[in-house]
Amino acid sequence: MSQPILTMRGISKRFPGVKALEEVDFELYPGEVHALMGENGAGKSTLMKILSGVYAPTEGTIRLKGRDVVFHNPMNAQRQGVSIIHQEFNLFPNLSAAENIYIDRPDITGRFGFIKWPKLVREAQALIDSIGGGIDVRREVQHLGVHSQQVVEIAKALSFRADVLIMDEPSATLPENEVQNMFEVVRRLRHQGVAIVYVSHRMKEIFEIADKVTVLRDGKKIDTRPIGEVTEQKLIRMMVGKEVGNLYPVRITEGQPQQVLQVDEMSLDASHKVSFELHKGEILGLFGLVGSGTHTVAERLFGLRKGTGDVYILGKKVRIGSPLEAISHKVAYVPPDRHRQGLIKPMTICQNLSLNLLKDYTKGMLLDRKRVKQVSETYMQKLRVKAPNDQHIVDFLSGGNQQKVVLGKWLATEPNILILEEPTRGVDVGAKAEIYQIIHQLAEGGLSILLISSEMPEVIGMSDRILVMHKGEFVHEFRRGEVDQEQLLKRASNPRLHEEAVP
Ligand SMILES: Nc1ncnc2c1ncn2[C@@H]1O[C@H](COP(=O)(O)OP(=O)(O)OP(=O)(O)O)[C@@H](O)[C@H]1O
Ligand SMILES: [Mg+2]
CATH class of the missing domain: 3.40.50.300 (P-loop containing nucleotide triphosphate hydrolases)
Structure with a gap:
């Protein structure tokens, strides 16, 4: 058995009012696809954000290639070989796909800081084509569909030479044929010795691509197993803690x-x-x-x-x-892309849930706060949105819980x-x-x-x-x-x- 390329020890993370992670240990080996699973809000993205320099852990250490490391920011982590594809897109909508992929890269600027455009476009296009994206990289990202944006996001992460590549629900917006293309890329990287963390809720994908699986529940690690040792039922039990x-x-x-x-x-x-x-x-x-x-x-x-x-x-x-x-x-519509159409992320759960009701719930100039509160609490409970209360800011919810708020917001209109x-x-x-x-x-x-x-x-x-x-x-x-x-x-x-x- 080779040495782990990465070891996370005793990782804890606390946010105000939320214990997102508690003493989690996590190991990665070169050339493995390691699935990370768990319910919405279990702490998957938080663990991966710590690993990629987005958050500092409250406690715990990270060893990469035999050395203790501290990542000060994502750029810093990337330079040391850890790249992440975020669950929530991190693209600049009014820049082209090519610019997004190679943003902030010293190697594409020539003397005096001029950007070498033809080179940038050529390399970005080659990268996209290697994933089979079928996207013209000169187009602005805002004019691309959700799944094309996802392809750009993947290409961006791949543009760095990564030892560790984290993919946080990369397939969530991809159609089946493109998932297969992406898997081709993943297999190629695995063959080159890259360690890949693959976060997904789709069982089928986990059994198709992963070598190992780690399950988190309520911020704690439940277990790490070779994929051959678990079944779908077993995994669900590990994640949920009971039969579904x-x-x-x-x-x-x-x-x-x-x-x-x-x-x-x-x-x-x-x-x-x-x-x-x-x-x-x-x-x-x-x-x-x-x-x-x-x-x-x-x-x-x-x-x-x-x-x-x-x-x-x-x-x-x-x-x-x-x-x-x-x-x-x-008529109500729950759109597929919660980022652009579904939610106002800096606002609270309550504000989002009642957004479409404000007209109906306003008497004269006054908003019927009691009714708003009632609706918000009902839907939060009905959909089991995981948060301390309905005054929690939506941006701080896990991806899946944000999706529940989108759904609740439209259900509340009683269409x-x-x-x-x-x-x-x-x-x-x-x-x-x-x-x-x-x-x-x-x-x-x-x-x-x-x-x-x-x-x-x-x-x-x-x-x-x-x-x-x-x-x-x-x-x-x-x-x-x-x-x-x-x-x-x-x-x-x-x-x-x-x-x-x-x-
Ligand atoms: N920036 C933040 N501020 C406050 N709380 C946060 C923040 N980020 C995450 N949390 C909380 O930490 C917990 C874990 O969230 P995380 O995003 O890691 O879940 P997840 O396992 O990725 O879930 P999902 O499958 O829905 O993406 C949740 O309760 C979430 O609300
Ligand atoms: Mg997540």
């Missing part, structure tokens, strides 16, 4: 339900239109590969994008030209139609089961839900009907129980496939 029952609630749907939403020839772009219906208490899944148009459907329905076509809600023709109009028709896009992205298994239960109960209570997700098990497990999209069109409809992942993927990637097979 069925992930998907049993749904029984019956009869001719009332139509709540009717969409007629709604344009997605110049050449594509869609029509569909949504019923009372129905969970309608929308599935398609990247670029299929599912996201556009959501944006059109919520008034974030303009176009032609008719929308009827409860039989009445409505105009949804802006999110405000959508909200006034009791008739709820559009959910990637509702469990970055959420741990236990919380996932809770969120599914909540979605299920909402549907039982008569809420109509449009569920857009790239996670096939989620769409299949939750939806009463699934509309499959391909290049801006609905190509197939499945009913509950009619479909498995293989069929769904086939339809989404090649809609004509089935017709060809049938003579």
Whole structure:
């Protein structure tokens, strides 16, 4: 057995009112992919931020390549060989992808500090292409989609020669084919002897890529095991501390339900239109590969994008030209990208949860604080947001808990139609089961839900009907129980496939 390249000993971290880590030991060996798992708020990102120089530990030591080290900041850690891909993007939106990748790098400036642009663009493009990103690095980051931004973030971390590479939920916003590309890169780095920490809530990925797994629970280390020694069930038990029952609630749907939403020839772009219906208490899944148009459907329905076509809600023709109009028709939208659209991070949980209610809860000039408080506490509890209280600043919540606040903020508007896009992205298994239960109960209570997700098990497990999209069109409809992942993927990637097979 070789020597560990990195040893963290007795790491503790306290934030005001929160003990995020307690005497955690963590070891990394060269050429291993080490998965780090645990529930939302277990301390994964905090441990990795300490390892990458973002935070100083309250207690504990770090040894890297046989020497005790103290990282003063991320730059300092990077120079010593520890690079991190953050869970929350750290990109400058108004700079190009290339600039983001090579920002602050002495080796690309020539004499007198002039930046060697052609070299920068060339190298950045080569790096992106090696991950298979298909992105023009000269484009500004703000004009890139979420998953392209993720690719830029990965490329940025790879641009340093790292001995230790930390990937904090790198796949959360990546579609399946790009996850595979990323794994290729990870395997290559492992082969070169890089030690990789891989943080993810996706079991499938852990078993595919990891050699070892360490589980944290409530800031404490539970265990480190070779991946061959654990099963999914075992891991869940280590993380949650108990068994998690069925992930998907049993749904029984019956009869001719009332139509709540009717969409007629709604344009997605110049050449594509869609029509569909949504019923009372129905969970309608929308599935398609990247670029299929599912996201556009959501944006059109919520008034974030303009176009032609008719929308009827409860039989009445409505105009949804802006999110405000959508909200006034009791349509809510939980967007896939919580950073840009979902949350105001410097504000408290309570303020975020009640953001959409302020109009309704204002009497004269006065805000009904008691009602706001009540709503905020209800949803915090319902979604089990992990924080000392609802006055906690959202920015200080763990990634998964931020996702719960986004969800709560829209649930609190008590909508008739709820559009959910990637509702469990970055959420741990236990919380996932809770969120599914909540979605299920909402549907039982008569809420109509449009569920857009790239996670096939989620769409299949939750939806009463699934509309499959391909290049801006609905190509197939499945009913509950009619479909498995293989069929769904086939339809989404090649809609004509089935017709060809049938003579
Ligand atoms: N800057 C901060 N200030 C205050 N509390 C913080 C801060 N950063 C993290 N915490 C708290 O520390 C705990 C651990 O958070 P951390 O982000 O490490 O969780 P995580 O395991 O990465 O979770 P997730 O899976 O949701 O990303 C949480 O209770 C979180 O609210
Ligand atoms: Mg985290």
